[in-house]
Amino acid sequence: MTQKxxxxxxxxxxxxxxxxxxxxxxxxxxxxxxxxxxxxxxPLKDARMPVPNSEMLxxxxxxxxxxxxxxxxxxxxxxxxTATASRDLxxxxxxxxxxxxxGAGFGVTLIPQMAVPLETRSAPxxxxxxxxxxxxxxxxxxxxxxxxxxxxxxxxxxxxxDAGVE
Numbered sequence: 555m556t557q558k559x560x561x562x563x564x565x566x567x568x569x570x571x572x573x574x575x576x577x578x579x580x581x582x583x584x585x586x587x588x589x590x591x592x593x594x595x596x597p598l599k600d601a602r603m604p605v606p607n608s609e610m611l612x613x614x615x616x617x618x619x620x621x622x623x624x625x626x627x628x629x630x631x632x633x634x635x636t637a638t639a640s641r642d643l644x645x646x647x648x649x650x651x652x653x654x655x656x657g658a659g660f661g662v663t664l665i666p667q668m669a670v671p672l673e674t675r676s677a678p679x680x681x682x683x684x685x686x687x688x689x690x691x692x693x694x695x696x697x698x699x700x701x702x703x704x705x706x707x708x709x710x711x712x713x714x715x716d717a718g719v720e
Contacts, residue, residue: 575694585711601680615661
């Protein structure tokens with residue numbers, strides 16, 4: 555979670571935010587909403603090939619977000635590698651950039667499931683679910699523990715959980 559977002563929540567400029575958990579800020583309440591899987595994005599020409607496992611991904615050119623993005627750390631963790639140990643690592647500033655790089659044949663990447671419809675619509679890529687140890691993240695709502703709207707925010711969180719995610 556960015557420092558700006560935390561400041562906005564703490565200063566009351568925002569009442570709540572939907573983010574990847576945990577945020578680990580003692581003055582913020584975290585309410586889990588759902589789990590979201592990461593999917594593998596690879597060039598369209600690889601669509602019929604077997605889905606690589608985490609060991610095979612370590613040997614591929616892995617495209618990641620720039621340093622400082624929590625999603626980058628989650629992808630490296632899944633591949634059980636570090637940026638310095640990666641054989642051939644390239645970085646991008648956004649998921650859209652990474653997907654376009656995959657479409658151009660520069661490598662493969664992992665993206666959150668909810669990003670697939672938007673980020674892959676204009677790139678010649680294939681999307682595959684990983685077969686083993688599917689990486690995921692927890693998405694939740696956060697707000698100040700002192701927020702007078704806490705009861706209503708808990709109700710909103712409940713509605714989101716009840717709506718489910720496809």
